[in-house]
Amino acid sequence: MRLVIIGFGTVGTGLAALLRDRAAYLAGRYDFTPQIVGVATRSRGTLYAPDGLDIDALLAAHQGGSLRDYQGAASRDLDPLRLVGEAEADVVIEASHSNFDTAQPALDHCRAALRTGKHLVLANKGPVALALTELHNLARENGRQVRYEATVMAGTPALRLAEVGLAGCTISAARGILNGTTNYILEQMTGGLAYADALADAQRLGYAEADPAADVEGWDAAGKAIILARTLFDVPLTLADLQVKGIIAITPADIEAAAAAGERWKLIAEVSPSGGSVMPVRLPLADPLANVGGAINAITYRTDLMADVTLIGPGAGQVPTAAGLLSDMLSLLQS
Amino acid sequence: MRLVIIGFGTVGTGLAALLRDRAAYLAGRYDFTPQIVGVATRSRGTLYAPDGLDIDALLAAHQGGSLRDYQGAASRDLDPLRLVGEAEADVVIEASHSNFDTAQPALDHCRAALRTGKHLVLANKGPVALALTELHNLARENGRQVRYEATVMAGTPALRLAEVGLAGCTISAARGILNGTTNYILEQMTGGLAYADALADAQRLGYAEADPAADVEGWDAAGKAIILARTLFDVPLTLADLQVKGIIAITPADIEAAAAAGERWKLIAEVSPSGGSVMPVRLPLADPLANVGGAINAITYRTDLMADVTLIGPGAGQVPTAAGLLSDMLSLLQS
Numbered sequence: 001m002r003l004v005i006i007g008f009g010t011v012g013t014g015l016a017a018l019l020r021d022r023a024a025y026l027a028g029r030y031d032f033t034p035q036i037v038g039v040a041t042r043s044r045g046t047l048y049a050p051d052g053l054d055i056d057a058l059l060a061a062h063q064g065g066s067l068r069d070y071q072g073a074a075s076r077d078l079d080p081l082r083l084v085g086e087a088e089a090d091v092v093i094e095a096s097h098s099n100f101d102t103a104q105p106a107l108d109h110c111r112a113a114l115r116t117g118k119h120l121v122l123a124n125k126g127p128v129a130l131a132l133t134e135l136h137n138l139a140r141e142n143g144r145q146v147r148y149e150a151t152v153m154a155g156t157p158a159l160r161l162a163e164v165g166l167a168g169c170t171i172s173a174a175r176g177i178l179n180g181t182t183n184y185i186l187e188q189m190t191g192g193l194a195y196a197d198a199l200a201d202a203q204r205l206g207y208a209e210a211d212p213a214a215d216v217e218g219w220d221a222a223g224k225a226i227i228l229a230r231t232l233f234d235v236p237l238t239l240a241d242l243q244v245k246g247i248i249a250i251t252p253a254d255i256e257a258a259a260a261a262g263e264r265w266k267l268i269a270e271v272s273p274s275g276g277s278v279m280p281v282r283l284p285l286a287d288p289l290a291n292v293g294g295a296i297n298a299i300t301y302r303t304d305l306m307a308d309v310t311l312i313g314p315g316a317g318q319v320p321t322a323a324g325l326l327s328d329m330l331s332l333l334q335s
Numbered sequence: 336m337r338l339v340i341i342g343f344g345t346v347g348t349g350l351a352a353l354l355r356d357r358a359a360y361l362a363g364r365y366d367f368t369p370q371i372v373g374v375a376t377r378s379r380g381t382l383y384a385p386d387g388l389d390i391d392a393l394l395a396a397h398q399g400g401s402l403r404d405y406q407g408a409a410s411r412d413l414d415p416l417r418l419v420g421e422a423e424a425d426v427v428i429e430a431s432h433s434n435f436d437t438a439q440p441a442l443d444h445c446r447a448a449l450r451t452g453k454h455l456v457l458a459n460k461g462p463v464a465l466a467l468t469e470l471h472n473l474a475r476e477n478g479r480q481v482r483y484e485a486t487v488m489a490g491t492p493a494l495r496l497a498e499v500g501l502a503g504c505t506i507s508a509a510r511g512i513l514n515g516t517t518n519y520i521l522e523q524m525t526g527g528l529a530y531a532d533a534l535a536d537a538q539r540l541g542y543a544e545a546d547p548a549a550d551v552e553g554w555d556a557a558g559k560a561i562i563l564a565r566t567l568f569d570v571p572l573t574l575a576d577l578q579v580k581g582i583i584a585i586t587p588a589d590i591e592a593a594a595a596a597g598e599r600w601k602l603i604a605e606v607s608p609s610g611g612s613v614m615p616v617r618l619p620l621a622d623p624l625a626n627v628g629g630a631i632n633a634i635t636y637r638t639d640l641m642a643d644v645t646l647i648g649p650g651a652g653q654v655p656t657a658a659g660l661l662s663d664m665l666s667l668l669q670s
Binding site: 018022025026030155156157160161164165166167168169170285286288290291292293305306307308309310311312313314319320322323326327330331 | 353357360361365489490491492495496499500501502503504505620621623625626627628640641642643644645646647648649654655657658661662665666
């Protein structure tokens with residue numbers, strides 16, 4: 001499997017390192033011997049080598065600040081879109097930054113990948129949230145597939161659970177904790193911290209960005225809710241269709257009132273065939289979602305045959321997200 | 336897909352009803368149009384009709400006490416083993432009662448199914464726990480597959496999660512609540528009931544059998560632990576290799592001591608490449624397993640790439656178990 005990786009930040013470099021470190025295991029257990037033949041970055045250039053890039057040299061050049069300094073034979077400075085289209089590759093990995101306004105330039109990369117006969121695997125949520133139907137249609141026309149496990153709960157297989165594990169069931173709703181940063185902040189507030197202090201704590205630990213708006217205002221979770229709505233129910237929700245409320249307005253008094261009632265605040269994303277929302281909700285402690293701590297994510301599927309089925313695991317991070325991309329590649333092997 | 340169902344108790348009849356009730360959905364969504372061509376029971380005879388049995392008539396005859404009374408054309412009273420071997424069928428479903436001593440007569444049915452070119456799908460834990468390696472070898476020799484999702488946590492896809500969802504990860508250990516009856520009893524004891532009263536309650540609700548030994552002494556969970564050990568680690572544990580302790584000896588004082596320490600008793604099955612156990616364990620409330628209530632099951636996989644991933648759902652019951660068989664059949668469709 002020859003790979004082109006678009007976006008070489010935390011996730012892309014993590015995937016490269018993972019494929020290097022686990023090469024023997026993946027070859028032995030899955031007969032999977034991927035080669036990275038192309039990499040495109042926003043500001044550090046691009047590389048293309050049809051016979052495969054050396055991952056150590058690739059990571060070294062990237063760390064040095066420019067892929068031009070890659071020690072080895074490769075085409076340098078191809079335009080990313082041309083790289084995607086012209087590369088002799090089996091799979092394009094979209095791991096650049098998520099943009100929910102236009103999904104660009106990633107969406108054009110995705111289109112080019114499918115039109116030129118590559119499978120598409122995404123960690124980038126933008127193209128999935130905004131254009132999943134178009135991408136599926138393009139994939140079908142070209143006999144290829146679109147996979148995006150890493151876009152919801154990173155490598156925790158929320159999408160594979162719905163598609164494969166619960167095959168035969170009808171899912172009527174999904175509700176989950178899809179943002180770890182806010183879950184961490186709410187837990188710290190339950191422990192007595194004020195919102196500002198809990199946020200500072202999350203920033204210090206690297207859970208929250210310097211500008212935390214996407215997390216604390218609920219938009220990151222909303223993007224994932226849209227992906228779930230399209231995947232589970234084929235409902236083309238947009239962010240504007242969702243009721244979205246973050247955790248900013250939650251006060252210590254709110255936290256105390258919930259605790260006094262034997263409940264806990266969680267930022268819950270919920271989707272059903274009739275719509276969706278992201279809202280802080282007081283959950284009774286008997287709800288499996290109420291007990292999900294730290295920066296962990298969780299999702300509960302409501303089904304006809306199995307009642308509620310809940311999956312809990314990491315929802316972010318370099319290695320878990322790379323693991324989600326890897327599991328998608330392995331699923332392509334078998335299809 | 337032509338099916339032979341061996342064992343027509345709660346699970347087998349549940350599967351037949353499910354396939355009848357969901358026929359349109361399964362045909363529309365999965366292009367799956369199964370036909371039950373054969374049924375074998377322990378005491379109510381057998382039926383075989385190469386063109387398919389009418390499910391309403393089948394269930395009516397079964398309810399009446401004898402498959403001989405089936406209203407329709409069919410061969411009656413074939414020996415079950417001969418039925419399995421001679422039927423023109425694609426899949427044999429083993430849904431008879433689990434026996435962990437010899438796994439017979441089910442094991443012979445399984446061998447006959449694979450040797451005559453049928454796929455094998457099991458809800459019966461005995462053959463999986465005692466002879467999984469042999470069954471896998473027989474399947475390989477005959478170009479067929481063995482599936483047994485329903486043997487662990489019924490239709491909650493514990494096995495599919497490990498195999499498909501966590502593909503690429505190495506699982507180093509699994510620990511879970513694999514018996515709903517004992518989980519219900521422990522929860523009632525946490526609520527203040529004595530063991531005997533909680534057991535009576537579970538029996539009244541149909542969670543526990545009149546002879547509750549297999550549940551409360553830990554052997555049901557132990558059988559599932561063996562299946563997990565073989566599946567995850569290819570370790571051929573037997574019941575004799577496991578340390579098994581049930582919940583009988585837990586006293587109200589034990590329950591109170593745990594509560595005072597902010598902990599909760601759970602019957603935990605644990606397996607790793609080096610062995611396994613089924614033991615009552617005091618878990619801190621932050622452990623996702625500590626908060627699993629009622630007769631629900633749960634499993635936590637410890638992985639290298641994703642840390643802990645936990646799945647929670649029903650672990651028994653007619654419909655959830657039939658759903659597990661169905662998901663196995665759907666996975667055969669795609670393989």
